[in-house]
Amino acid sequence: MRLFSKTSLILFVVISVIAGWLYFSQEKPQDIFTTTSQDSEEFGEVKKQDIVQKSTLSGFIEPHSKAVIKAPFKGYVTRVYVKIGDTVKVGDPLITVVQSLNVPNIESFPIRSAIAGKVVQLLTKPGQYVDPSYSESTLLRVDDLSKLHVSAEVPELDIINLKITQNAIIKATAVIDRTYKGQVEEISLASTAQDNWRQSIVNFKVNLLVSEFDQNLKPGMSVVADVVTGEKKDVLALKHEFIERDGEKYFVDTVEGERKEIEVGMKNEEVFEIVSGLSQGDKVKQVDFLKIAKKSK
Numbered sequence: 701m702r703l704f705s706k707t708s709l710i711l712f713v714v715i716s717v718i719a720g721w722l723y724f725s726q727e728k729p730q731d732i733f734t735t736t737s738q739d740s741e742e743f744g745e746v747k748k749q750d751i752v753q754k755s756t757l758s759g760f761i762e763p764h765s766k767a768v769i770k771a772p773f774k775g776y777v778t779r780v781y782v783k784i785g786d787t788v789k790v791g792d793p794l795i796t797v798v799q800s801l802n803v804p805n806i807e808s809f810p811i812r813s814a815i816a817g818k819v820v821q822l823l824t825k826p827g828q829y830v831d832p833s834y835s836e837s838t839l840l841r842v843d844d845l846s847k848l849h850v851s852a853e854v855p856e857l858d859i860i861n862l863k864i865t866q867n868a869i870i871k872a873t874a875v876i877d878r879t880y881k882g883q884v885e886e887i888s889l890a891s892t893a894q895d896n897w898r899q900s901i902v903n904f905k906v907n908l909l910v911s912e913f914d915q916n917l918k919p920g921m922s923v924v925a926d927v928v929t930g931e932k933k934d935v936l937a938l939k940h941e942f943i944e945r946d947g948e949k950y951f952v953d954t955v956e957g958e959r960k961e962i963e964v965g966m967k968n969e970e971v972f973e974i975v976s977g978l979s980q981g982d983k984v985k986q987v988d989f990l991k992i993a994k995k996s997k
Contacts, residue, residue, distance in 0.1 A: 744985075747980065756925070849885070866929060939971050942986055
């Protein structure tokens with residue numbers, strides 16, 4: 701019985717090996733496993749479209765102006781005239797601070813608002829001891845919310861593309877269901893160089909005016925703004941992956957196998973404008989960047 705079991709096992713293995721060899725030696729259809737020369741991903745077509753150039757800035761929302769009230773001297777808060785959300789006018793009393801609580805009938809004068817606006821922060825209460833030397837010495841803040849701005853810093857390589865009055869689309873991190881319109885209103889003429897990990901980082905201060913906003917957009921919120929730095933309507937365009945750059949010249953390979961030099965114009969992160977060398981509807985091959993990289997070695 702044991703001899704029969706070994707013989708059966710050996711026979712089974714031999715048959716399995718032969719069957720496997722016969723299966724894999726047969727020619728298999730290739731149409732569903734290989735990419736043909738007609739694969740749409742390998743060819744690009746010259747089409748007319750709008751091209752928009754953008755510079756992306758990150759920053760935060762600032763009010764039109766703000767008045768930050770800090771402790772004028774060491775002392776005690778004796779009275780607070782406002783609460784968060786109150787609207788105040790220029791000259792309205794905000795808070796009173798005295799140097800001592802032990803002096804009867806001490807003369808005191810309230811600190812008054814220097815701007816018209818809304819109380820957005822109230823960080824003290826009557827009886828609190830205050831000291832201007834404290835790192836957190838802010839007692840109260842009033843913001844003029846009649847206008848909002850975006851304060852951003854832009855790397856030196858991008859600053860050349862920015863111009864006053866360019867339009868922008870602003871997106872706040874905390875407001876996920878809408879965007880806001882804006883406009884470049886101020887560009888610094890000098891950089892704010894900083895030393896970061898022994899490398900000099902050169903940025904320029906840029907301010908945008910938020911031209912439309914709602915109550916969801918608040919001072920201090922972080923935002924990203926896409927500034928439109930250039931735009932062309934209904935021009936011939938081709939994606940980057942179908943255009944080869946060689947020095948200052950640009951080339952494409954047509955589907956017929958012809959290598960053509962082209963002239964390009966405006967570009968963005970997706971496409972080049974085709975100025976000359978190709979016509980609408982022309983098809984070209986995708987650039988083999990791996991082959992180019994091997995040649996350059």
